[in-house]
Amino acid sequence: MRLASLVAASVLVLAGCGTADAPTTATPGASGALTPIKLQLQWFYQAQFAGYIAAVDQGFYSEQGLDVELLEGGVDIVPQTVLAQGKADYAVAWVPKALASREQGAGITDVGQIFARSGTYQVAWADSGITTAADLKGKKVGNWGFGNEFELFAGMTKAGIDPGKDVTLVQQQFDMQALLKKEIDAAQAMSYNEYAQLLEAKNPATGKLYTADDFSIIDWKTEGSSMLQDAVWANTEKLDDPAYQQQTVKFLTGTIKGWAFCRDNAEKCRDLVVAKGSKLGKSHQLWQMNEVNKLIWPSTGGIGVIDEAAWKQTVDISQTTRNQTGDTVLTKAPEGLAYTNDYITQAVAAAKAAGVDVTGSGFQPATVTLEEGGA
Structure with a gap:
């Protein structure tokens, strides 16, 4: 069975789970009400998702007119499938996993490559x-x-x-x-x-x-075999809608501010993640925050902008590497709009205009002391 079939199996499990109601993507009305947005995370709450948690807590999404609800992930949740089924507006997922789902029919597009490096x-x-x-x-x-x-x-x-x-x-x-x-x-x-x-x-x-x-x-x-990991994925079909396009730019702008905040306030973001209900301890979460920052910063082209060489390497590996049964992740190159930098570049420009350091060229990782059991 192909590696991608593992994803398909999880998709079938998820289809019966009913993890979330269908999202509402209407634009804000004249009353100034925030647009409700659902973001599906790919795992349980931890500092891997601190930027999104901070963007909610610090009001970076609300200042963009968005009311973002974070949907916690888990073992039986396939984020890109939740997105493709219309149960979320955006999702966080590793690129090869998402590309395998795309090949099997999931209409999703990488609109923001938050992790520039593999961990x-x-x-x-x-x-x-x-x-x-x-x-x-x-x-x-x-x-x-x-x-x-x-x-x-x-x-x-x-x-x-x-x-x-x-x-x-x-x-x-x-x-x-x-x-x-x-x-x-x-x-x-x-x-x-x-x-x-x-x-x-x-x-x-x-x-x-x-x-x-x-x-x-x-x-x-x-x-030399690393592949792209955490990315923000959008609904491909909805990207034909100008309202969803604008919403995507706003969502990415708030996301950029969240991750920049966690770069500059690692301990504060550690506390936000712990308060969110993570079962991992404070020293473990601070370590995680520091290591995740290393995967994002520095970002020469601006956080989230997809590097074509890294994308190509991920796709090439997905097509040529065989598993223990001789099958590959992908049988052919991704078709259609697998990724686009159109919206993230607009978001980077908007965040930069608001005074956000979008490249983190001066980022220096901290030295974190771990406690027994991550306490």
Whole structure:
């Protein structure tokens, strides 16, 4: 079964869930009432979505005339499908997953590439000898599946490893316990989440927390197989409507202000995320906020503007990388309006005119001290 079929299976699950009512996209009336908007997130509340949470809290959306409701994601929620079914006005989703859904009929368009860089790692113990994709040959390799494994397969393929023959693939939970217990040799991790879980765990041999020196990291950006991740997706058909076009620019403008606020106020945004109900602790959320900022800033062309070379690499990998059964993410190049910079460039200009630093050229990441369990 093709990798994209995993997405399709989730789509069928979602279709029966009824997670949200149909959104209202009418323009504000003469009374000045805010236009209600629904944004579907792709996972549970955490600092990965801090910019959107801040844009609501700080009034950046309301000053654009929008009343934005954030729809929390989860294991059985496919954001791009919620959007395609008309149950949300916009959605946050990884590009390869969304492109797989597009190929199966979802009418969606990437209108803002918020994460300019990938945050996916494969992590091993420092004494394992695993430092590159080529070192995974013959190893037990963990991955989450559900479309999160594309960069891993691409990295192994590039290194001459057949994912179906040369490694033992292990279905990994969304934590790092399998690696900590040494049940697998390498584990999938996001720089802003699961990797921090390792550094929040206590080393039983020393009684202290593990450090970065205890682990080795395969960074897919270094291996040349990274793919674009968190993007804002819009309804393609509705983009023919001038009112929806204007709404999209306004939504992106508020979003830019939210992410710029979190760049400059990381601790405040950490607190906003914790208050939103995240089950992750304060030190973990601050780490996550700092790491997410690294994936966004600096943004030479302006936050959210899609880099054509990065887009092409993502599409090429999606068409050429084969999974353990020999299938690819995409069978052909995306057709129609898969992405556009038309609205994000207008939003960048509007935010810049309002005094927002839209490139973050001076951004410097902080040093975050993690506590046991991320407390």
